[in-house]
Amino acid sequence: MTGTDPAHRSERRATSSAAAAAGAQIQRRRRQRGMSQAELARRTGLSKATLSQLEAGAGNPTIDTLDAIAVALSIPLTDLLTRDAAPETLHLPATAPNDEGPTRELLRRISGGHSLELWRLRLPAHTSIDGVPHAPGTVEHLLVASGRLDAGPADDPRSLSTGDLLAFAGDAPHSYRTGDVPADVTVVIASPAIG
Amino acid sequence: MTGTDPAHRSERRATSSAAAAAGAQIQRRRRQRGMSQAELARRTGLSKATLSQLEAGAGNPTIDTLDAIAVALSIPLTDLLTRDAAPETLHLPATAPNDEGPTRELLRRISGGHSLELWRLRLPAHTSIDGVPHAPGTVEHLLVASGRLDAGPADDPRSLSTGDLLAFAGDAPHSYRTGDVPADVTVVIASPAIG
DNA sequence: ACGATTCGTTCGTTATATTGAACGTATGGT
DNA sequence: ACCATACGTTCAATATAACGAACGAATCGT
Numbered sequence: 001m002t003g004t005d006p007a008h009r010s011e012r013r014a015t016s017s018a019a020a021a022a023g024a025q026i027q028r029r030r031r032q033r034g035m036s037q038a039e040l041a042r043r044t045g046l047s048k049a050t051l052s053q054l055e056a057g058a059g060n061p062t063i064d065t066l067d068a069i070a071v072a073l074s075i076p077l078t079d080l081l082t083r084d085a086a087p088e089t090l091h092l093p094a095t096a097p098n099d100e101g102p103t104r105e106l107l108r109r110i111s112g113g114h115s116l117e118l119w120r121l122r123l124p125a126h127t128s129i130d131g132v133p134h135a136p137g138t139v140e141h142l143l144v145a146s147g148r149l150d151a152g153p154a155d156d157p158r159s160l161s162t163g164d165l166l167a168f169a170g171d172a173p174h175s176y177r178t179g180d181v182p183a184d185v186t187v188v189i190a191s192p193a194i195g
Numbered sequence: 196m197t198g199t200d201p202a203h204r205s206e207r208r209a210t211s212s213a214a215a216a217a218g219a220q221i222q223r224r225r226r227q228r229g230m231s232q233a234e235l236a237r238r239t240g241l242s243k244a245t246l247s248q249l250e251a252g253a254g255n256p257t258i259d260t261l262d263a264i265a266v267a268l269s270i271p272l273t274d275l276l277t278r279d280a281a282p283e284t285l286h287l288p289a290t291a292p293n294d295e296g297p298t299r300e301l302l303r304r305i306s307g308g309h310s311l312e313l314w315r316l317r318l319p320a321h322t323s324i325d326g327v328p329h330a331p332g333t334v335e336h337l338l339v340a341s342g343r344l345d346a347g348p349a350d351d352p353r354s355l356s357t358g359d360l361l362a363f364a365g366d367a368p369h370s371y372r373t374g375d376v377p378a379d380v381t382v383v384i385a386s387p388a389i390g
Numbered sequence: 391a392c393g394a395t396t397c398g399t400t401c402g403t404t405a406t407a408t409t410g411a412a413c414g415t416a417t418g419g420t
Numbered sequence: 421a422c423c424a425t426a427c428g429t430t431c432a433a434t435a436t437a438a439c440g441a442a443c444g445a446a447t448c449g450t
Contacts, residue, residue, distance in 0.1 A: 018262040018272060037428060047409050052429055060257045060407070062437075063276075067213040077213060078273040115273070116311065116385055118336060118360070141313060143381050145340035145358075163340075163379075165313070184358075186338050186381055190311050232398060242439050247399055255437070257407075 018081070020057035022066065025080045027055040029073045043072040078115065079191075119187040123149060123178045131174040138191045140170035147183030151176040213276065215252035217261065220275045222250040224268045238267040314382040318344060318373045326369040333386045335365035342378030346371045 030040050037055070041048045046068060053059045061069075070077040123129070131140070142151055144164045151166060152158045154173040158166055160183075168174065170189060225235050232250070236243040241263060248254045256264075258272075265272040318324070326335070337346055339359045346361060347353045349368040353361055355378075363369065365384060 016259045016262060018258050022258060036426080038426070048428070049410080049430080050408055053408090056429090060259045062255045062257050062407070063213050063217055063261065064255045065408080066258065077276050081273050081276070116383075118338070118383065120338075120358070120360075143313070143315075143338075143340070145338075145379075145381075163315070165315075184340075186340070188311075188313065188383055231396080233396070243398070244400080244440080245438050248438090251399090257437070260438080 016060065019054075019060050022061065022080050023054045023057040023059065026051070026069055026073075029075060029079075030055075033073065035073075040069070040072055044068040115191045117187075117189040117191075119189065121176065121183075121185040121187050123147075123176060123183045123185070125178055125180055125182045127182075128175060128177040131170070131176065133173060134170040134189060134191065138170035138189060140168055140174070141188040141190070142166040143186040143188070145184040145186055147178070147181050147185075149176055149178045149183040149185065151185075214249075214255050217256065217275050218249045218252040218254065221246070221264055221268075224270060224274070225250075228268065230268075235264070235267055239263040312382075312384040312386075314384065316371065316378075316380040316382050318342070318371060318378045318380070320373050320375055320377045322377075323370065323372040326365070326371065328368055329365040329384060329386060333365035333384060335363055335369065336383040336385070337361045338381040338383070340379040340381055342373065342376050342380075344371055344373045344378040344380065346380075 030037070035043075037051045038048055040046075041051050044051075046065060050059070050061075050065065051069075054061055054065075066080055067077055070080055134140070142160065142165065144160050144162050146162050148159070148161045150157045150159050152168050152174060154175055156168075157175065157177070160166055176183075176185070225232070230238075232246045233243055235241075236246050239246075241260060245254070245256075245260065246264075249256055249260075261275050262272055265275055329335070337355065337360065339355050339357050341357050343354070343356045345352045345354050347363050347369060349370060351363075352370065352372070355361055365386075371378075371380070
């Protein structure tokens with residue numbers, strides 16, 4: 001092949017961070033479902049060898065390969081490219097409304113690539129539900145439109161009232177619990193992506 | 196990949212929907228930047244031939260290839276794997292609260308890479324403020340925690356009340372306007388992550 | 391008008407992603 | 421104990437993604 005750039009060659013051969021991250025995600029999602037490599041190979045039509053190498057981070061899968069895996073795992077293709085982050089719980093109490101003039105408060109800013117979901121959660125009084133753990137690195141934001149509730153990570157729930165903001169890791173078990181009053185909560189779920 | 200699928204084997208030029216979508220995204224983002232295929236080839240270190248084929252939807256790029264393109268275009272990798280979200284104004288009226296049991300409503304999902312800002316906006320009665328236009332591609336989401344207001348693009352404002360969701364393009368002039376009652380609004384601003 | 395660039399495509403070649411088969415290990419059944 | 425089955429890894433062979441080069445069509449000076 002005439003004048004191929006050798007440096008470039010070797011770069012392609014090296015394990016890319018994107019491929020390594022995808023491999024880790026594949027393994028994580030597969031195990032989450034109690035699925036073996038062999039079984040995933042059967043469902044995707046890929047070979048066990050390919051899956052083994054990809055999960056080891058030693059691959060460079062094509063988009064079709066990733067798509068086949070995503071389909072077999074019943075997840076969006078982009079979820080295979082999500083990367084772990086280290087979110088911490090943040091509780092931002094409501095501020096007193098200013099009597100005069102409008103107020104604009106920046107509650108939270110997240111840089112980088114994210115997919116976004118907006119949910120509304122309506123909880124009657126004396127209700128308790130568990131949140132489904134999301135993709136690793138997902139951060140969940142609760143904005144209490146009205147009412148009161150205890151919510152957050154299972155190991156660190158917080159007491160929230162109208163106007164409060166709570167941000168916490170959405171990839172761990174978490175729950176929402178109301179007492180004597182119902183609650184109306186806006187939930188913003190941000191999943192990080194590789195960029 | 197589809198080694199066990201003879202139907203795909205025979206059609207060598209078969210284009211997977213994922214690859215076709217990625218190709219369309221590449222072309223769109225490249226042109227957005229006024230960049231030629233040749234220039235993108237130079238920046239990525241890929242060949243013009245590869246890019247030409249990918250944009251034609253006749254390819255099956257590896258994750259490294261996609262990553263190189265994403266870096267050159269300064270966008271998150273996931274942006275190349277998602278179809279466009281409709282940047283149209285969306286007004287989702289509040290639903291009636293369910294008397295029995297909690298309700299979980301998915302209001303909106305945005306795929307791809309975004310930076311995120313969460314704001315709380317408190318508007319007294321008879322107040323009018325203008326929103327500063329954000330970066331191109333920015334989508335603004337209003338969730339009315341309480342009260343009423345007219346808000347949205349300057350050329351297409353909507354009347355909102357408690358519980359409503361309004362999504363609209365944040366890169367055009369827009370405004371928030373209250374009448375006889377004040378309003379408490381959560382604003383989620385999602386900007387495409389550009390390096 | 392003309393050559394000189396630059397563009398995007400097409401063609402054969404080369405590098406490599408994926409494969410099937412073989413391997414060692416672990417677990418289960420009899 | 422034994423054999424059978426299933427798991428995940430390694431390796432040579434194969435299929436194919438990416439390549440360099442050449443092409444025709446625009447565009448640009450001069």
